[in-house]
Amino acid sequence: MTEVADIKTVANELAFAARLFGDVAAIGPDKAGVSRPAFSEVETETLNYLKSVCEAHGLVAEFDAGRNLVMSLPEDAGAGGFVLIGSHADSVPMGGNFDGLAGVIAGLMCLLRAQASGLRFARPVKVIAMRGEESAWFGPCYIASKALMGALGDTELAALHKGDQRPLSDHMESVGIDMAPVRAGTPLMDARRILEYIELHIEQGPLLIGKNLPAAVVSSIRGNLRYRKIRCIGEAGHSGAVPRAFRRDPVLAMADLLSRLDEAWQSIVQEGGDLVLTTGVVHTDPEKNALSRIPDHVDFSLDIRSRSQETLDGMNDLLSRELADIEKRRRVRFVLDEVNTTAPALMDDRVITGLKRAMARTGLEPMVMASGGGHDAAVFANAGVPTAMVFVRNRNGSHNPDEAMEIDDFLAGTSIIYSYLLNGPTHDG
Numbered sequence: 477m478t479e480v481a482d483i484k485t486v487a488n489e490l491a492f493a494a495r496l497f498g499d500v501a502a503i504g505p506d507k508a509g510v511s512r513p514a515f516s517e518v519e520t521e522t523l524n525y526l527k528s529v530c531e532a533h534g535l536v537a538e539f540d541a542g543r544n545l546v547m548s549l550p551e552d553a554g555a556g557g558f559v560l561i562g563s564h565a566d567s568v569p570m571g572g573n574f575d576g577l578a579g580v581i582a583g584l585m586c587l588l589r590a591q592a593s594g595l596r597f598a599r600p601v602k603v604i605a606m607r608g609e610e611s612a613w614f615g616p617c618y619i620a621s622k623a624l625m626g627a628l629g630d631t632e633l634a635a636l637h638k639g640d641q642r643p644l645s646d647h648m649e650s651v652g653i654d655m656a657p658v659r660a661g662t663p664l665m666d667a668r669r670i671l672e673y674i675e676l677h678i679e680q681g682p683l684l685i686g687k688n689l690p691a692a693v694v695s696s697i698r699g700n701l702r703y704r705k706i707r708c709i710g711e712a713g714h715s716g717a718v719p720r721a722f723r724r725d726p727v728l729a730m731a732d733l734l735s736r737l738d739e740a741w742q743s744i745v746q747e748g749g750d751l752v753l754t755t756g757v758v759h760t761d762p763e764k765n766a767l768s769r770i771p772d773h774v775d776f777s778l779d780i781r782s783r784s785q786e787t788l789d790g791m792n793d794l795l796s797r798e799l800a801d802i803e804k805r806r807r808v809r810f811v812l813d814e815v816n817t818t819a820p821a822l823m824d825d826r827v828i829t830g831l832k833r834a835m836a837r838t839g840l841e842p843m844v845m846a847s848g849g850g851h852d853a854a855v856f857a858n859a860g861v862p863t864a865m866v867f868v869r870n871r872n873g874s875h876n877p878d879e880a881m882e883i884d885d886f887l888a889g890t891s892i893i894y895s896y897l898l899n900g901p902t903h904d905g
């Protein structure tokens with residue numbers, strides 16, 4: 477355990493926040509960047525560290541039924557209804573330190589500021605550091621927030637860990653979660669008690685850098701439709717000896733599929749629709765593949781995202797039609813694993829307006845933008861909780877060790893939320 481930083485012994489918040497980020501980075505270092513796997517001991521140690529920071533500063537910190545860490549001022553610990561501020565503590569493998577963690581530390585900084593200044597929030601506030609949000613470890617994303625809202629399905633619970641191949645439910649159980657209510661779809665947190673959910677996150681695209689703004693309020697989050705693995709099965713053969721008419725080449729079939737989807741993407745965007753599409757994993761069998769061999773199969777992933785549910789549904793239908801057509805024409809077979817879906821989410825107008833007012837109060841130009849990446853906020857929004865997000869400028873994207881958020885920008889984003897919490901959503905000042 478790293479020595480706990482003390483806000484009273486540092487000259488300013490900037491050094492204090494930097495110290496918290498540094499301490500957490502030191503818990504889960506990897507060959508490059510940090511690795512804080514979902515539902516792992518590193519994740520637990522991260523939450524324990526944050527708990528110790530809370531306790532050293534007179535805040536209350538407790539683990540909830542999903543073994544997420546919930547932090548508050550002592551007087552808000554027993555509140556019936558509360559504004560929930562938070563994000564996730566896990567990272568992708570060899571990821572950056574700020575994706576997720578920034579939102580957790582922003583919430584914690586709001587509590588510490590209130591505690592140090594003696595000011596009180598307009599409504600009770602709880603800050604949550606959630607576990608597994610990243611899909612990189614098991615396939616499904618938003619795992620902790622879905623469990624909180626009673627929305628984690630059997631398929632997701634059976635998803636296998638990319639490393640040890642044990643199911644998600646085992647990993648959740650091993651960090652101390654009672655899985656009976658999770659399996660039954662019983663919410664671990666009563667959504668009616670959450671007055672609002674607000675999440676600060678680093679921006680994962682280049683917009684704020686381009687506009688030279690430190691932060692923005694988020695208006696909507698893209699939903700997604702994902703296949704972790706699609707296998708195209710053809711027939712192996714000699715690359716020189718098998719003529720075209722005799723081939724059943726799975727790689728060409730995959731390429732055919734992707735170029736058809738790419739064409740659909742282009743026309744959807746030309747018509748003003750919203751869509752992005754990525755195949756980030758492609759491989760033939762590493763034990764058998766060779767320069768001179770037609771592979772017998774190829775495995776690939778497919779990640780389709782849109783702000784429109786209709787567009788996502790349309791793409792899934794198109795996918796089925798194209799798969800059937802390519803199977804016939806190229807004499808191959810596609811085998812799809814379970815689809816993972818997340819609905820697009822709209823942020824709440826009242827909270828957006830309140831956060832824009834808070835931006836103006838803190839001297840920032842009010843700016844609203846859409847989120848391309850997915851976040852736990854989507855789960856709360858789709859459970860009916862009024863939800864909004866604040867993005868903080870960040871260089872080099874995210875999910876890589878080079879993500880670079882300036883602590884100044886982080887504190888600017890934190891100040892928006894802090895001012896909002898002090899004044900409430902309807903304050904005009």
Ligand SMILES: [Zn+2]
Pocket residue numbers: 564575576609677851
């Ligand atoms: Zn994230």
